[in-house]
Amino acid sequence: ILNERNEIDRTKLVKFVFSSENIRKEINALVHKAVIGRINEEISKSKGDIVFVDIPLMLEEKDNLTHYGLVYDQIWLVYTTRELQVERLFKRDNRDKSETQKILEAQMDIENKRDLVDVIIENTGTLDDLKQQVDKILERKTIKEITIGGINEAD
Template sequence: MNIGLTGGIACGKSTVSSMLVRRGALLVDADQIAREVVEPGTPVLASVIERFGADLLLPDGSLHRKKLGERIFGDQEARKALEGLLHPPIRATMRARMEAYAASDPDKLVVVDVPLLYESKLQGMFQQVMVVYIPRELQLQRLMGRDKLTQEQAEKRLASQMPIEEKRALADYVIDNSGSLEDTERQIDKFWTERGLL
């Protein structure tokens, strides 16, 4: 069985994915794959540099991700161009890892952590989608605290994603991460037991 795991920024997806992994799930991390596809020497990195400029290369040959983020932030056309370069190899790698896990460990739950799952319309890749949820006000507070942002900066980040209430409404399974870690663990235990996972 596989599930797509998503949520909003600062909702606690990493916390939930690590709880699932501790119980024996296998993790495919889209953010990790996104870093891998632009490692020094990769064709994808060459394409990004060609499109966005050689000043995005650090002295060690790696991508200056923060600078790239600043360059595309608020520029719809640039963001779409970057997604066109990155998304196909990221999705192909995700699919290959899911298939490899399904073949080697058919009885295990495969969790695929995809931050922009709904925005990228990827729900069809998964048997079910789990959303990690916290109310928007708490999301804003946690994001400001975690990334040391002003309220205006945090609001802009939230506005770039589908609202968390919409994601919650689309989910097959919701984990409410607004309480204590123990409370979140209890919900994961319930999910694990209901699915008959070993």
């Protein structure tokens, strides 16, 4: 899994992780425990009234994450179509389409996630469109309604 510079080769890592559901679950359990500990440390240092955590597999791993101590008030979904997911993942990671599909197939279908969250943010446009949506949502809510545990503080 390491390259010639002794760094993690992401392509090899992804192939290994997605080669077996059992391997993926074991790795997720190990990683989540450490990550939640780190998130909770950052939350305790936060001076913000509103704190967000970006957890890509929140709904798939919700039980494990809460088991390891994640506390949150709401779940927000940044929604995009499956086609855009494939395109963006392909561009970001420079993977072939079949590998990209394998990653997405291991996740809950994004359409099913819509019914399981508190807020949906449509992410089918530009980054500026996305930021404007978040600003509008935050303007409509009070601090108590949207306090969320996390690492990145909202301004």
